[in-house]
Amino acid sequence: MNKHIISLLLENESGALSRVAGLFSARAYNIESLSVAPTDDATLSRMTIVTSGTDQIVEQIQKQLNKLVDVVKLVDLTESEHIARELMLAKVEAIGDARDEVKRLVDIFNGKVVDVTDTTYTVEITDTREKLDSFITSLSSIKIHEVVRSGAIGISSGENILAV
Amino acid sequence: MELTGAEIVVQSLIEEGVEHLFGYPGGAVLHIYDAIHQQEQLQHILVRHEQAATHAADGYARSTGKPGVVLVTSGPGATNAVTGIATAYMDSIPMVVLTGQVPRPLIGNDAFQEVDSVGITRPVVKHNFLVEDVKDLATIIKKAFYVATTGRPGPVVVDIPKDITAHKTEFSYPRDIKIRSYHPTTKGHSGQIKKAYELILEAKKPMIYTGGGVILSNASEELIKFTKLLGAPITNTLMGLGAYPANDKQFVGMLGMHGTYEANMAMHNSDVLIAIGARFDDRVTGNLEKFCPDARIVHVDIDPASISKNVTVDVPIVGDVKGVVIELNKLIEASDQRLEAAALSTWWQQIEEWRAQDCLKFNRDTGTIKPQFVVEQLHAVTEGNAFVTSDVGQHQMFAAQYYGFNKPRRWINSGGLGTMGFGLPAAIGVQIAHPGEQVACITGEGSIQMCIQELSTCLQYSTPVKIINLNNGFLGMVRQWQEFFYDRRYASSYVDALPDFVALAEAYGHIGIRIEKPEDVRQAIEDAFGKYKDRTVFLDFIIDKEENVYPMIPAGAGLNEMILV
Numbered sequence: 001m002n003k004h005i006i007s008l009l010l011e012n013e014s015g016a017l018s019r020v021a022g023l024f025s026a027r028a029y030n031i032e033s034l035s036v037a038p039t040d041d042a043t044l045s046r047m048t049i050v051t052s053g054t055d056q057i058v059e060q061i062q063k064q065l066n067k068l069v070d071v072v073k074l075v076d077l078t079e080s081e082h083i084a085r086e087l088m089l090a091k092v093e094a095i096g097d098a099r100d101e102v103k104r105l106v107d108i109f110n111g112k113v114v115d116v117t118d119t120t121y122t123v124e125i126t127d128t129r130e131k132l133d134s135f136i137t138s139l140s141s142i143k144i145h146e147v148v149r150s151g152a153i154g155i156s157s158g159e160n161i162l163a164v
Numbered sequence: 165m166e167l168t169g170a171e172i173v174v175q176s177l178i179e180e181g182v183e184h185l186f187g188y189p190g191g192a193v194l195h196i197y198d199a200i201h202q203q204e205q206l207q208h209i210l211v212r213h214e215q216a217a218t219h220a221a222d223g224y225a226r227s228t229g230k231p232g233v234v235l236v237t238s239g240p241g242a243t244n245a246v247t248g249i250a251t252a253y254m255d256s257i258p259m260v261v262l263t264g265q266v267p268r269p270l271i272g273n274d275a276f277q278e279v280d281s282v283g284i285t286r287p288v289v290k291h292n293f294l295v296e297d298v299k300d301l302a303t304i305i306k307k308a309f310y311v312a313t314t315g316r317p318g319p320v321v322v323d324i325p326k327d328i329t330a331h332k333t334e335f336s337y338p339r340d341i342k343i344r345s346y347h348p349t350t351k352g353h354s355g356q357i358k359k360a361y362e363l364i365l366e367a368k369k370p371m372i373y374t375g376g377g378v379i380l381s382n383a384s385e386e387l388i389k390f391t392k393l394l395g396a397p398i399t400n401t402l403m404g405l406g407a408y409p410a411n412d413k414q415f416v417g418m419l420g421m422h423g424t425y426e427a428n429m430a431m432h433n434s435d436v437l438i439a440i441g442a443r444f445d446d447r448v449t450g451n452l453e454k455f456c457p458d459a460r461i462v463h464v465d466i467d468p469a470s471i472s473k474n475v476t477v478d479v480p481i482v483g484d485v486k487g488v489v490i491e492l493n494k495l496i497e498a499s500d501q502r503l504e505a506a507a508l509s510t511w512w513q514q515i516e517e518w519r520a521q522d523c524l525k526f527n528r529d530t531g532t533i534k535p536q537f538v539v540e541q542l543h544a545v546t547e548g549n550a551f552v553t554s555d556v557g558q559h560q561m562f563a564a565q566y567y568g569f570n571k572p573r574r575w576i577n578s579g580g581l582g583t584m585g586f587g588l589p590a591a592i593g594v595q596i597a598h599p600g601e602q603v604a605c606i607t608g609e610g611s612i613q614m615c616i617q618e619l620s621t622c623l624q625y626s627t628p629v630k631i632i633n634l635n636n637g638f639l640g641m642v643r644q645w646q647e648f649f650y651d652r653r654y655a656s657s658y659v660d661a662l663p664d665f666v667a668l669a670e671a672y673g674h675i676g677i678r679i680e681k682p683e684d685v686r687q688a689i690e691d692a693f694g695k696y697k698d699r700t701v702f703l704d705f706i707i708d709k710e711e712n713v714y715p716m717i718p719a720g721a722g723l724n725e726m727i728l729v
Contacts, residue, residue: 010345011345014294015282015283015286015292015294018283018286019286022286022287026287056472056476059472060469060473063468063469064469066468066469067467067468067469069290069291069311069343069345069346070345071345072344072345164344
């Protein structure tokens with residue numbers, strides 16, 4: 001069971017997202033995260049799917065995705081060097097000593113405090129999924145009210161380009 | 165010229181060369197029906213239930229190779245069509261289904277007869293469209309036909325809101341269409357074909373295993389040539405029957421759960437398996453762990469996702485079957501090299517020993533009508549040339565095992581989805597496409613009742629379909645499994661309170677004949693195709709109640725672990 005980051009260009013049309021999501025549920029494939037938004041070309045959306053499975057299943061996932069008429073191009077980013085990032089917004093309790101402790105951790109993780117109240121900080125961090133996980137772990141005794149994560153987005157390193 | 169959306173639908177279908185469409189009217193498609201009413205090129209066949217519209221279009225498509233076309237209304241019209249759409253999807257049948265939709269301003273408001281047709285059909289179509297502007301309508305219909313009929317074929321749904329069918333726009337039907345995200349691979353890779361050729365020639369125990377893809381690709385002739393050039397045994401899947409003539413010596417019968425002993429044993433013992441247009445379905449492979457343990461496998465399929473899905477193959481070739489087999493034939497013909505004669509002869513000796521088991525024998529002296537015997541007699545009377553549709557169950561297997569199909573596109577059945585109710589409407593579709601031909605629907609008293617209302621359609625369009633009802637008073641295949649695996653507890657498999665089918669057929673305006681003795685079987689079939697040639701005839705054969713389909717591979721077993729009679 002290996003983790004794969006699959007990046008797709010798909011037609012920016014109503015229903016395209018549900019075709020992809022429906023495929024994963026219909027065929028019982030894992031989906032850990034999925035993020036999608038239009039690209040610089042308004043007719044195309046870029047989707048990043050984090051999934052896992054045996055080599056055989058991941059091969060099937062790619063083939064089945066390619067069969068969808070709305071899928072224009074597909075690449076498995078994990079097959080080569082790539083950059084993957086995820087955005088997290090976390091609202092945590094910030095009272096007394098915790099106010100300094102949170103600020104210190106946010107600095108260590110290269111994040112920002114983007115909203116402040118008397119009792120809370122809202123923190124923004126962009127990094128790899130693993131880094132975001134360790135930020136959460138490192139908060140340990142501090143109470144977390146809410147966590148929102150975007151799911152990974154990714155792009156291949158170097159001069160490889162996924163385009164029409 | 166400006167046309168309404170409804171007129172554009174009709175004109176686009178005519179541009180596509182559509183002659184018949186199967187459907188049922190309703191509120192959301194009234195404009196379209198009105199446009200159909202005002203022209204004569206396109207004939208609409210009114211069925212009695214939308215499921216039957218899709219099955220009839222499906223039968224039409226399977227028997228002609230042309231796409232089947234369906235028109236139904238929104239809401240229940242669309243949901244009733246879903247079973248037939250899924251049936252076509254599982255068997256890769258080209259079909260375009262036009263569904264009416266509520267007017268756009270009402271979409272999402274839980275309007276009368278509104279369902280999300282695009283959402284409901286999504287998992288069972290090759291693609292679907294919601295038309296959002298009348299200006300897109302012609303292009304979308306063009307795309308629908310293009311997608312449905314190219315690559316691995318399949319059904320495409322076009323959902324058309326009612327207001328769009330009233331809007332007007334300039335009509336010009338696109339000549340060509342390009343879809344940037346859709347480029348099916350049709351030409352097999354020449355390097356892979358060469359590799360396949362080399363592997364095939366190494367075989368000492370070759371086996372050719374072909375499926376519905378050969379029929380879809382119209383590659384029967386090329387397959388026959390390939391098989392003859394090699395001299396190897398060949399088996400067909402349920403979907404592939406007729407692609408290779410059943411009366412040829414190299415044909416070892418159907419394979420799989422109810423395949424012949426010789427076909428399954430030859431599969432299991434082969435050293436090179438040549439799979440063409442077949443998809444290693446679970447009913448074919450049995451237990452995957454035990455499947456063809458010694459074989460290196462060549463797999464030709466137009467759908468890359470079918471390759472190495474269930475069984476990992478050694479030489480995959482993505483491409484249209486016909487083109488690939490032509491290339492293979494060229495390579496073989498260009499060389500003197502053939503399969504090693506001594507090994508092939510030993511292999512055939514072994515196969516003949518398996519064949520000598522005569523696994524399809526049955527007891528002919530019971531005094532009861534045997535379903536196998538009825539199918540044999542049907543073959544004899546029609547000289548093996550009829551179009552035979554079936555429903556799903558024991559009768560389907562008896563038809564597949566005993567009819568002996570010698571030509572492609574003559575055997576029309578729901579192989580993938582296994583849809584009861586398919587047979588009669590499919591037979592109507594076949595008969596509409598082939599008015600002068602003999603069409604039989606082999607069915608059972610369970611299946612036939614799932615779409616029996618179509619007897620009314622038969623009368624309206626004078627389709628002289630012959631219904632061969634193998635009536636044992638049981639849901640036979642269910643009963644067989646209950647006998648084998650549930651200690652004969654026949655839960656809900658006995659069809660109590662059956663109608664008088666003869667009276668029913670007559671009530672619908674047809675000929676009904678009940679046959680209770682083996683000696684009357686032949687005459688009844690001869691009458692149906694002779695004296696009553698131009699009539700729909702319902703032959704109600706009262707058959708042996710507890711006959712089973714043999715051979716059988718039980719669930720979890722390998723192909724070499726068959727239950728024989």
